[in-house]
Amino acid sequence: MSNPIGRERALLSNLREDNWWISPMLVLFGLLSFIIYSTWAAWQGEYFWWSGAINAEGFGGYLSPFYSPPIFIKEGMEGIPPVSHALMGAWPKWLDWLPGFSPAWLILVFPLSFRFTCYYYRKAYYRAFAFTPPACAVGGIPQKDYKGETGILLFQNIHRYAMYFAIIFIFLLSYDAVMAFFRDGKFGIGVGSIILLINPILLGAYTFGCHSLRHLIGGRMDCFSCTHAAESAHSRWKIVTFLNRRHHIFAWFSLVWVGLSDIYVRLVSMGVITDLNSWGI
Amino acid sequence: MGNRKFKIYRGDNTKGELVDYNCDVTEGMVVLDVMHRIQADDANDLACRWNCKAGKCGSCSVEINGRPKLACMTRMNEYGDDETITITPLKAFPIIKDTVTDVSWNYKQNLKIKPFSPAQNKNNTEKGLVMQQVDVERTQHFRKCIECYLCQNVCHVIRDQEAKEKFVGPRFMIRLASLEMHPMDDADRIPAIKEDHGSGMCNITRCCTEVCPEDIQITDDGIIPLKERVVDRYYDPFMILFRKIFKK
Numbered sequence: 001m002s003n004p005i006g007r008e009r010a011l012l013s014n015l016r017e018d019n020w021w022i023s024p025m026l027v028l029f030g031l032l033s034f035i036i037y038s039t040w041a042a043w044q045g046e047y048f049w050w051s052g053a054i055n056a057e058g059f060g061g062y063l064s065p066f067y068s069p070p071i072f073i074k075e076g077m078e079g080i081p082p083v084s085h086a087l088m089g090a091w092p093k094w095l096d097w098l099p100g101f102s103p104a105w106l107i108l109v110f111p112l113s114f115r116f117t118c119y120y121y122r123k124a125y126y127r128a129f130a131f132t133p134p135a136c137a138v139g140g141i142p143q144k145d146y147k148g149e150t151g152i153l154l155f156q157n158i159h160r161y162a163m164y165f166a167i168i169f170i171f172l173l174s175y176d177a178v179m180a181f182f183r184d185g186k187f188g189i190g191v192g193s194i195i196l197l198i199n200p201i202l203l204g205a206y207t208f209g210c211h212s213l214r215h216l217i218g219g220r221m222d223c224f225s226c227t228h229a230a231e232s233a234h235s236r237w238k239i240v241t242f243l244n245r246r247h248h249i250f251a252w253f254s255l256v257w258v259g260l261s262d263i264y265v266r267l268v269s270m271g272v273i274t275d276l277n278s279w280g281i
Numbered sequence: 282m283g284n285r286k287f288k289i290y291r292g293d294n295t296k297g298e299l300v301d302y303n304c305d306v307t308e309g310m311v312v313l314d315v316m317h318r319i320q321a322d323d324a325n326d327l328a329c330r331w332n333c334k335a336g337k338c339g340s341c342s343v344e345i346n347g348r349p350k351l352a353c354m355t356r357m358n359e360y361g362d363d364e365t366i367t368i369t370p371l372k373a374f375p376i377i378k379d380t381v382t383d384v385s386w387n388y389k390q391n392l393k394i395k396p397f398s399p400a401q402n403k404n405n406t407e408k409g410l411v412m413q414q415v416d417v418e419r420t421q422h423f424r425k426c427i428e429c430y431l432c433q434n435v436c437h438v439i440r441d442q443e444a445k446e447k448f449v450g451p452r453f454m455i456r457l458a459s460l461e462m463h464p465m466d467d468a469d470r471i472p473a474i475k476e477d478h479g480s481g482m483c484n485i486t487r488c489c490t491e492v493c494p495e496d497i498q499i500t501d502d503g504i505i506p507l508k509e510r511v512v513d514r515y516y517d518p519f520m521i522l523f524r525k526i527f528k529k
Contacts, residue, residue: 005290005299006347006369009441015347015367119505122485133437136488137347137372146442148482157516160509211501215509223464225413234415244501 011131013139020135027128030252034259041066041262042108045100047079048262050192050269052183052281060182062192062275064265065199065258066104068169068176074101079269114166115255117159119211120248160212170207173200183279190277192264199254199261206250209243282306282357286365287315289327294376299367300324306357312368313341313352316380328379336494339429343380344369349431349492371434384430390449393477397460400467416464422502423459425495426452432489432499438482448482451489451499458503461510475511480504 006015014020041048041064051061061081063070073083074091083090091101098105115121126132133140149156173196180196181187207213218237224230243250267273275281285306288299302319313331320327332338334353341352346360346367360366374382403410432451438444449457457474460466474480489499497503513520 005297006344007372009443015344015369017346017364017367018348119485119500123487126484126486132484133441133486133488136435136486136491137344137349137440140437140441143442146438146444146447146482148438148444148448148479148484150479150481153484154481154516157512160512160517211505212509212512215506215513219506220510220513222462222466224415224419226410226464 008139009142010139011141012134014135014137016135016137020138024128024134027124030255031125031128034255037259038066038108038262041266042102042104043100044266045074045080045102045104046077047266047269048104049079049081049085050265050275051081052279059185060179062180062190062196062265062268063176064262065173065176065196066108066262067102069107069172070103071106072103074103077101079266110162110165111169111258113158114162114207115251117156117162118247118251119159120251122156159210160216163207163210163212166203166207166210170200170204173203176200183277183281186279188278190275190279192268192275192277195257195261195264199257202250202254202257205243206247206254209240209245209247209250211244211247214240214244282308282310283362285315285357285362287319288365288367289316289319289324289380290369290376291324291327291379292376293378297376299369308358310357311353312343312345312350312355312357312366315357315366316352316368328377328381330381337427339427342371342429342431342434344371344434349435351429351431351494354494371430373434373436373440374430384433386445387428387430387433387450387452390453391456393449393473394453394456394460395468395470395473397463397466398468399465403465403467410465412464420459420463422497423455425497426455427495428452429494431492431494435488435492436483437486437488438479438484444479444482448479449477451483451504453478454480454483454507455497455499455503458507461507471510471514474507475515480508480511483508 048064048067049061063081069087070081070085071087072089072091072095073080073086075083127134131141177197177200180193181189214237217240218224218233221230221233224234268275283306284303287302287304289302290297291300292298302323304315304318306315313334316327316329320329330340331353332340336351336354339351342349343352344350345352345355349371368380370376370380371382374384374386377383430452433439436451438448439450457470457478460468461470483504485500485505487500490501493499
């Protein structure tokens with residue numbers, strides 16, 4: 001007889017016969033692809049806006065969600081909104097150290113922190129990147145003093161604050177979606193309008209299914225029927241619970257869609273593809 | 282379904298091996314039936330724990346092809362005709378003999394939990410506090426637990442990281458949730474949930490929910506809400522300020 005089989009404390013030790021590695025590999029590929037593309041897109045600092053003509057003035061246009069809202073805008077770049085569209089005006093000299101004079105660097109921390117601390121994404125990247133564990137009943141990286149989320153990962157507890165900012169971004173991106181239905185003040189519709197409309201809908205379905213929100217709007221209560229306020233909170237809690245049960249689905253759909261939205265606006269702005277629209281431009 | 286191949290762990294906590302068996306499998310058999318047939322025909326001394334054969338007692342928890350499952354609820358037609366099925370004991374607990382493990386560590390965790398403490402002064406009717414169905418359902422969801430300990434076994438904190446002294450495990454996080462969310466309960470377990478029961482040790486990888494034979498949403502409805510209550514108490518400055526101002 002030998003030592004008990006299948007009880008080793010070693011990385012990847014398991015007796016599973018199924019293809020358990022497919023799921024973490026897909027997550028690894030999906031998240032790495034998004035990280036690489038979004039970093040590249042944020043680095044560009046140009047071709048993130050289109051309104052029929054390069055640097056066109058006027059009400060309406062397509063704005064990439066990676067760059068919304070543009071806090072400062074560097075004049076002279078290609079495919080950018082007029083400086084009047086920036087929240088705080090022209091690009092200041094003290095920010096020249098940012099790669100590509102890109103306003104994306106100033107805002108990406110908000111959606112990034114929301115997704116990074118999200119309870120769904122935690123599962124995804126702990127499995128795919130940290131191997132703690134890579135899959136159920138598959139050996140993770142053995143650690144002498146495993147701390148879970150009590151050590152350096154204590155910062156995950158900021159999730160509810162990241163969520164507050166994420167909700168603000170839903171409204172900002174909804175404003176952008178409305179703007180995508182206008183060119184120079186004229187209402188119309190284009191493929192980009194639809195893409196930028198779907199974007200905040202998917203992001204909203206993801207954000208409003210957040211576990212922290214579910215807790216704050218009702219889950220923190222012990223009794224759903226004791227007061228009228230509690231009954232009202234329970235109604236809201238049920239809606240969030242509906243979205244929460246599909247949190248992982250909306251997490252992926254919204255992530256892919258926000259990337260596709262940027263790709264579409266970028267390609268149209270660069271003139272690589274033509275936007276099919278009712279304005280005839 | 283014909284004659285099928287099996288490998289079953291034979292041994293104890295110090296020495297053991299996978300022993301090959303063949304068994305005639307007929308329509309409708311579950312893995313526990315196979316274990317009983319092998320026990321009757323080929324290995325009279327094969328140890329296996331079982332009781333109800335209906336997925337309600339939680340006794341026959343084993344690992345089948347490396348996945349924690351109830352042997353009585355795992356049908357043989359889930360596996361291919363040529364597939365060799367490996368049956369091993371739960372990895373997270375010491376083996377008593379063959380497929381039977383000593384799960385008494387779990388009973389000790391249960392004893393650490395402050396029991397149900399009904400409040401004397403909570404009233405919503407003249408007869409005292411009357412629980413409505415909506416509140417009954419919330420806590421009843423957790424009480425579906427059959428204590429099979431598959432979730433405890435698959436939790437990597439307990440299984441791989443040898444951190445049993447730091448984390449009470451998913452099953453008991455569920456028990457804590459059922460008590461904490463009970464409208465009539467008045468005890469404050471949040472400090473204990475953070476310090477003694479180790480809510481921070483869970484990193485939400487959800488394997489406990491995946492293996493639960495009762496489909497209890499262990500992570501979404503139990504562990505995460507408890508982690509959020511810990512955040513309310515210890516990590517959210519606005520909630521701390523709110524409690525100080527309104528004395529809540």
